Amino acid sequence: xxxxxxxxxxxxxxxxxxxxxxxxxxSKAGNSNADVSQTAxxxxxxGATTAASEDTGKTIFLYGNDFVEFIAPKFAAETGYKIEAVxxxxxxxxxxxxxxxxxxxxxxxxxxxxxxxxxxxxxxxLLTGWQPKNLGNLTKEGASYVxxxxxxxxxxxxxxxxxxxxxxxxxxxxxxxxxxEFFSFKGPVGHADxxxxxxxxxxxxxxxxxxxxxxxxxxxxxxxxxxxxxxxxNGPVGKALLSGEIQVAALQEHNAYELKMSGxxxxxxxxxxxxxxxxxxxxxxxATKNPAAAKAFVEYMLKPETQKMLTSLDSTESFFTPLVxxxxxxSERQQNGKFLLPSAEWSAEHEVEIKTWFADQxxx
Amino acid sequence: MKASExxxxxxxxxxxxxxxxxxxLAVLINVVFPGLxxxxxxxxxxxxxxxxxxxxxxxxxxxxxxxxxxxxxxxGTLVGGILATIxxxxxxAAARLLDLTAWVLLIAPxxxxxxxxxxxxxxDGLAHxxxxxxxxxxxxxxxxxxxxxxxxxxxxxAYLAILAATEWNVRQFGHAAQLNGASPFTVxxxxxxxxxxxxxxAGWTLVFMDTIGDFGLPAALATVYKFPTLxxxxxxxxxxxxxxxxxxxVLAFYLVLLLVLAMAILLFTIRRSRYDFLxxxxxxxxxxxxxxxxxxxxxxxxxxxxxxGIPIGTSAAVSLLKQTGAGLRLDNLTLTHYRELFSGATxxxxxxxxxDGLVHSLTIAATAAVLSMLIGFVIAYVLSFTESRFKLVLxxxxxxxxxxxxxxxxxGYIFVWNQKWLEPIGLHxxxxxxxxxxxxxAGAIPYAVRVQLGAFGNLSGTMLRAAAxxxxxxxDRMRHIVLPLVRQSLLIATLASFGTSIFDLALxxxxxxxxxxxxxxxxxxxxxxxRYGYATAATVVSCGSVVLLILLFHTAGRLIFxxxxxxxx
Numbered sequence: 001x002x003x004x005x006x007x008x009x010x011x012x013x014x015x016x017x018x019x020x021x022x023x024x025x026x027s028k029a030g031n032s033n034a035d036v037s038q039t040a041x042x043x044x045x046x047g048a049t050t051a052a053s054e055d056t057g058k059t060i061f062l063y064g065n066d067f068v069e070f071i072a073p074k075f076a077a078e079t080g081y082k083i084e085a086v087x088x089x090x091x092x093x094x095x096x097x098x099x100x101x102x103x104x105x106x107x108x109x110x111x112x113x114x115x116x117x118x119x120x121x122x123x124x125x126l127l128t129g130w131q132p133k134n135l136g137n138l139t140k141e142g143a144s145y146v147x148x149x150x151x152x153x154x155x156x157x158x159x160x161x162x163x164x165x166x167x168x169x170x171x172x173x174x175x176x177x178x179x180x181e182f183f184s185f186k187g188p189v190g191h192a193d194x195x196x197x198x199x200x201x202x203x204x205x206x207x208x209x210x211x212x213x214x215x216x217x218x219x220x221x222x223x224x225x226x227x228x229x230x231x232x233x234n235g236p237v238g239k240a241l242l243s244g245e246i247q248v249a250a251l252q253e254h255n256a257y258e259l260k261m262s263g264x265x266x267x268x269x270x271x272x273x274x275x276x277x278x279x280x281x282x283x284x285x286x287a288t289k290n291p292a293a294a295k296a297f298v299e300y301m302l303k304p305e306t307q308k309m310l311t312s313l314d315s316t317e318s319f320f321t322p323l324v325x326x327x328x329x330x331s332e333r334q335q336n337g338k339f340l341l342p343s344a345e346w347s348a349e350h351e352v353e354i355k356t357w358f359a360d361q362x363x364x
Numbered sequence: 365m366k367a368s369e370x371x372x373x374x375x376x377x378x379x380x381x382x383x384x385x386x387x388x389l390a391v392l393i394n395v396v397f398p399g400l401x402x403x404x405x406x407x408x409x410x411x412x413x414x415x416x417x418x419x420x421x422x423x424x425x426x427x428x429x430x431x432x433x434x435x436x437x438x439x440g441t442l443v444g445g446i447l448a449t450i451x452x453x454x455x456x457a458a459a460r461l462l463d464l465t466a467w468v469l470l471i472a473p474x475x476x477x478x479x480x481x482x483x484x485x486x487x488d489g490l491a492h493x494x495x496x497x498x499x500x501x502x503x504x505x506x507x508x509x510x511x512x513x514x515x516x517x518x519x520x521x522a523y524l525a526i527l528a529a530t531e532w533n534v535r536q537f538g539h540a541a542q543l544n545g546a547s548p549f550t551v552x553x554x555x556x557x558x559x560x561x562x563x564x565x566a567g568w569t570l571v572f573m574d575t576i577g578d579f580g581l582p583a584a585l586a587t588v589y590k591f592p593t594l595x596x597x598x599x600x601x602x603x604x605x606x607x608x609x610x611x612x613x614v615l616a617f618y619l620v621l622l623l624v625l626a627m628a629i630l631l632f633t634i635r636r637s638r639y640d641f642l643x644x645x646x647x648x649x650x651x652x653x654x655x656x657x658x659x660x661x662x663x664x665x666x667x668x669x670x671x672x673g674i675p676i677g678t679s680a681a682v683s684l685l686k687q688t689g690a691g692l693r694l695d696n697l698t699l700t701h702y703r704e705l706f707s708g709a710t711x712x713x714x715x716x717x718x719x720d721g722l723v724h725s726l727t728i729a730a731t732a733a734v735l736s737m738l739i740g741f742v743i744a745y746v747l748s749f750t751e752s753r754f755k756l757v758l759x760x761x762x763x764x765x766x767x768x769x770x771x772x773x774x775x776g777y778i779f780v781w782n783q784k785w786l787e788p789i790g791l792h793x794x795x796x797x798x799x800x801x802x803x804x805x806a807g808a809i810p811y812a813v814r815v816q817l818g819a820f821g822n823l824s825g826t827m828l829r830a831a832a833x834x835x836x837x838x839x840d841r842m843r844h845i846v847l848p849l850v851r852q853s854l855l856i857a858t859l860a861s862f863g864t865s866i867f868d869l870a871l872x873x874x875x876x877x878x879x880x881x882x883x884x885x886x887x888x889x890x891x892x893x894x895r896y897g898y899a900t901a902a903t904v905v906s907c908g909s910v911v912l913l914i915l916l917f918h919t920a921g922r923l924i925f926x927x928x929x930x931x932x933x
Binding site: 084086102 | 401402419420421424486487488590592600602603604606607609775778779782783784787792794795878879892893
C-alpha cells in the first residue's frame with residue numbers, strides 16, 4: 001500500500017516538475033511574443049479605452065489568408081487595440097478553428113469563401129445579430145451578400161479563377177473564352193485542388209451550380225479523361241502553365257495577373273459568362289473575450305479609407321472588387337467583369353458532397 | 365530501495381503516457397466518440413472504420429502506401445545488403461564516404477531530399493534543362509520512380525542493420541560444413557543465409573516502417589504526380605473544409621495497424637533467430653583490399669552521386685542561380701539568396717524570416733534533446749537494473765512514437781493540450797513553444813532509449829548492488845556509477861535526438877504558436893511560394909549548420925571527458 005502511494009506521489013512530482021519546466025520556457029517565449037505585439041501598437045488611442053471596458057484588454061487574434069499581416073499593424077496604430085494577425089491558408093485556418101473548438105484561440109476571421117464561413121455560422125461558431133455602424137457604406141452588390149443573421153460581413157470580391165493561357169503554346173484565337181471552351185480545349189489544362197487550396201472550392205462550386213450537379217460531374221469526368229491536372233495550390237498551377245505541362249489554366253486572379261505583369265508569356269481572359277467569385281468575408285468568434293476590439297476591427301474594414309488603402313497596395317492582393325461605395329478597383333483588371341457566385345447556403349450545403357466526389361475522381 | 369525504484373519507474377511511465385500514448389489514444393477515441401475532447405459526448409459507432417473501403421481516395425491511399433512501402437523496403441534492403449556485404453569485406457577509399465552518406469541521409473529530413481528531387485526531375489527541372497533528359501520526368505513521377513527515390517533515401521537503415529551483423533567473422537561454421545562435404549551452395553543456403561536472415565529482415569522492417577510513416581517525401585513528390593498515400597490523406601483530411609478529424613483518426617488507425625504488423629514480424633524473427641553464434645572464438649572480419657580498387661571506387665562513387673548528389677547537389681546548384689530556368693552560366697550565378705537569408709528582408713511574409721526560424725528551431729531541438737536524454741537515461745536505468753512493474757508498458761510506450769507519424773501525434777496534442785480547464789492551472793501549453801519541445805521529446809525518446817539500453821547492456825549489476833548495500837540511494841547510484849560509464853553514449857544519444865527533431869515538418873506545422881517561425885516551415889513555405897533560390901539556400905545553410913554543430917559538440921565532449929579523466933588520475 002505504502003509503496004503504491006509513494007509511487008503515485010513520486011510519479012506525480014516528476015510529472016509536475018517536467019511540465020512546470022516546460023511551461024516556464026513556454027511562458028518566457030510567450031512573453032517575447034507579447035512584447036512584439038506591444039511594440040506594434042505603442043499607445044492606446046483615447047477613444048478605444050472607453051469602448052474597451054467590456055474587454056479584457058488582451059491582444060486579439062485575427063486568422064486569415066490575405067492582407068492580414070499588413071492590415072493588423074495599421075489597425076493597431078489607428079485604434080490602439082492590440083491585435084496579432086496569423087497568416088494561414090484557407091484550409092489551415094478552418095482546421096485550426098475546428099481543432100480549437102473546445103477552447104477557441106481566435107477572435108476575428110477574415111477569409112475567402114463565404115460557403116465555409118456560412119458552415120461555421122450554421123454550427124454556432126460565430127457571433128450573430130450585431131449590426132456594424134459602417135454597414136451602410138456597402139455598395140448595393142455588397143449589401144446583397146450580407147446574411148440575415150449578421151454572422152459575417154463581406155468586404156471584397158475577386159475571381160477565384162480566370163482563364164490563363166501560355167502564349168507560346170496557344171494562340172489568341174485558339175484560347176478558350178468561356179468555361180464551355182475551357183472544358184472542351186484540346187490540350188492539357190489544370191487548376192488547384194478544392195480540398196486543399198482556399199480559392200478552388202469557390203471555382204468548382206460555381207461551375208457545379210452553373211451547370212447543375214449531374215451535368216457538371218459529367219463534364220469533369222470527360223475533362224479528366226482528356227487531361228485535367230490538379231495541383232495542391234495555385235502557385236504550382238502557375239508553374240505548370242509556364243513549364244508547358246499544361247497549356248491553359250483556371251488560375252486564381254492574383255496569381256494570373258502576377259505572372260502577366262512580371263513579363264511571363266501568360267495572357268489572362270475574363271470569361272464572358274463570369275469568373276467564379278470568391279467573396280472575402282469577416283466574422284467574429286462567438287467565444288471572443290474582447291468583443292469591443294473585434295467589432296472595432298469589422299468597422300475598420302468597412303471604412304472607405306481602409307478599402308482605398310488596400311486597392312492601392314503595390315501587390316497583386318490589391319486585385320479585388322471593393323464592396324464599399326466610392327472606392328475604385330485596380331485599372332489593370334477587367335472593369336466590368338461579371339462574377340459567378342453561388343449563394344452561401346448553396347455552397348455550404350453541397351460542400352461535403354462536391355469535395356468528396358471531386359477527391360475520389362482525382363485518383364489514379 | 366524498492367520503493368524509490370518504483371517511484372522513478374512510475375514517474376517516467378506517466379511521462380511517456382502523457383507525451384506519447386495519450387495523444388495517440390485521443391485520436392483513436394475521437395473516431396468512436398467525436399467531440400469528446402470538445403466537451404460533447406456522442407457515440408458514432410464503428411461504421412466509419414469500414415468507410416475506408418468504400419471511398420476510392422482512401423482505398424487508393426492505403427493501397428499506394430502499402431505498395432510504396434513494400435517496394436522501397438525490398439529495393440532498399442537489396443541495395444543496403446549489397447553495400448553492407450561489400451563494405452564488410454573490402455577496404456577502399458569510397459567506403460568511408462559511404463558511411464558518411466548513410467548518416468547524412470539518416471538525419472536529413474525527407475522533405476528536403478524530396479524537394480531536391482523535384483527541382484531535378486520536374487518538367488522544368490535541371491535534368492530537363494541542363495541534360496535534356498525528358499525521360500527522367502516521366503520515370504521519377506511514376507510509382508516505380510517513387511519507390512526508387514524512397515529506397516535511395518531510406519536504404520541506410522537496412523545498410524547499418526546488416527553491416528552491424530556482418531562485422532563478425534563466423535566462417536568457421538562454413539569450414540566445418542565444407543569438411544563434411546557440403547557444396548558452396550549448400551553452405552550458403554544452410555549456414556550463411558540463416559545466420560544473416562535476421563539482420564536482413566530487421567533492415568527490411570525498418571525501411572518498411574520508416575517509408576509508410578513518412579510524410580515529407582510523399583507530400584512533396586506525390587502531389588506533383590497524383591499518388592495519394594495514407595499520411596498525405598491524413599494531412600489533407602485535417603487541412604480541408606469541413607475538417608475530418610474522425611477520418612484522419614480512421615486512417616491513422618490503419619497506419620498504426622500496418623506498423624504494428626511490421627513490428628510483430630521484426631520481434632518474431634528476432635525471437636526465432638537465437639543462434640548464439642558469437643562465442644569466444646568470434647573475431648572481427650579483417651577487411652582486405654579488393655583487386656580492382658578503382659572499380660569499387662567508381663561504382664560506389666557513382667551510386668553516392670545519385671542518392672546524395674542529386675538531391676543535395678540540385679539544391680546547392682539552385683541556391684546559387686539568379687534564375688532557375690536560365691541555366692548554368694557565369695552571369696546567372698549569385699549569392700543573393702544567401703544574403704537574403706540573413707538580411708531579414710522578407711517583409712511580405714513574416715513566416716519567411718529565416719534567422720528567427722533558425723534560432724527558434726535550434727533552441728527547441730536543443731531543449732528537447734537534453735530532456736529526452738535525461739528521460740531516456742532514467743527509462744534505460746529502470747529497464748536494465750530494476751524489477752519495476754512498469755517495464756513492459758515502458759518498453760511499449762518508448763517505441764510507439766517511432767511508429768506513429770507526426771501528423772497523427774499532432775492532432776492528438778491539440779486534443780489533449782487545448783483544454784479549457786488547463787488554463788487556470790497554468791498548463792495550457794497549446795500555442796506555446798513548450799508543446800513543440802514535448803513533441804520533440806516524444807519523437808526522440810525511442811532513439812534515446814535504444815542507444816542508452818545498448819550502453820547499459822555492457823554494465824554489470826553487481827556494482828550497483830554493492831553500492832546499494834553501502835547505502836547509496838538510487839539517485840547517487842545513477843550519478844556516481846552509471847553516468848560516468850555511459851557518458852559517451854549519452855552524448856551520442858543527445859546529438860542524435862537533436863539532429864532528428866530539428867527538421868520535423870509535420871509536428872512543427874501543426875503545433876507552432878501563432879506567427880512563430882521555424883526552420884523547416886520557412887523552407888517549406890518558401891518552396892510553396894515558388895521562391896526556390898531562398899528555399900534551397902535555407903536548406904544548404906540549415907543542413908550545414910546542423911552537421912557542423914553536431915561535429916563540434918562531439919569533439920568538445922570528447923575533449924572534456926579526456927580532461928576529466930586526466931584530472932581524476
